[in-house]
Amino acid sequence: MALAAFSRLPVTVNLPLLLQALAGVEEDRWKGHFNTAYYSGDWSGVALISAADALTELSPGRGRPLPRAPWLEDERWRQALRDWPLDIVSARLLRLGPGGRIHEHRDYDLGGPDADLRLHVPLLSPPDVDFWLDGQIIPMKAGECWFLDLARPHRVANRSDRVRVHLVLDCRPGPWLERQIADGLISTPIAGVEQNDLACFQRRVEADPHLARALQSLQDLDAFIESALALGAEQGFHFTREELCAAMRTGRRQWSDQWKT
Template identity: 80%
Template sequence: MMRPAFSRLPVAVDLPLLLQALAAIEDERWQGHFNSAYHSGDWSGVALISAADAVTELAPGRGQPLHRAPWSKDGRWHEALRDWPLEIVSARLLRLGPGGCIHEHRDYDLGGPDADLRLHVPLLSPPEVDFFLDGQIIPMRAGECWFLDLARPHRVDNRSAAPRVHLVLDCRPGPWLEQQIADGLPTTPAAGAGQSDLVRFQRRVEADPYLARALQSLHDPDAFIASALALGAEQGLYFTREELRAAMRNGRQRWRDQWKT
């Protein structure tokens, strides 16, 4: 069976206990994310479990998983996850500050047939946070657990005045986890639902020769972006320059190329 791109898992999350453990973490433990080119604003984290050979505690590695403080010193993390039979190779808290953006990118190390499976458990999740996966909004709420195939293009916008904090677990594939992903909850949105205005505009252009011709002659990227923004607004579709640039950076050069052929 083909694994879905995302799934809200039918598991119970002890959110109050996880929030207690989160509140006990000292401010100085939060480190800036190693992928500094992938974000604007505060994107920081705390490593709970990471590879012994990782360049930094938040970075990936191939060594033995090492339990780091506060995981090794605060039993509340173990207690909250004790009913999940997972082989966890990496556990991190990732925080996106108010107004912060994680630009569109792919985590290619998660794309192989034997790759780890990544779970997101939102702990602090303001409603003004938009998480896009393959152009679709994934409506994650605090106290839920989601599998996300982040080898696909994804980005995050925090439009709120509060931080977003997720517990992110990388786990080895196994029968129990695969079954939870396959089962999913009925609240998991259908693929293609909740698409961004950028994706809606792209599909309209592909279906509308007038819109396609309006963009075909624009060889300058800045002129292309300005025209796409204006045409999108005429259609009642609103997106940002950064969204367009990210789409063109991450395997969607066809946005311009296919319309010029």
């Protein structure tokens, strides 16, 4: 499935329960992140679920997902996520302290066609934390759930005097999760981009392989335009032939190149 760089999922986060569970985590549970060259300051984590063969509880692995002590000992983590039908292979808390920085890098293990999908659920999220992904600041707030394609370049700077804590979930791809990501693209705020119906439909096509294939199969330009208008209307997006042609002429979102080649 081809996915956009990020999406705010239209799901309800039980933030009060998650914050209660977070408050129950003892300080000695927090361990420094294993990628020591990637950051400065305090970047630490608590493993909730991780691979049985991982070198450390925070490290990646290929073994079966193994619930760790905080997950087993506090049922509030499971309760908070019980309404999300996810196949979770890794769950951890990641904390970035005041003044901490995560240097630009890529998580290449998330870049394959069958790679896990990473979700970030901000629990403590001061406004002066900049999370850059592929050149765009992602405006994540506490109580939201975001898909992030972290195989792309990303970095973080905590410019505040408070800690930032995210619940990070690595999940196997599945129909429910992929639909939430696709639906979230429509409402995800992007600074400086007008969210008209055409822009929203373009982003839906980016996330939905069935729509993309339907357009890619059309070699005739008029047929392509008529199909895009019809498919857009079916999805609830209404734009004119003139708007579509103008977008194609200016190359916005690379319509003709991306979906007709």
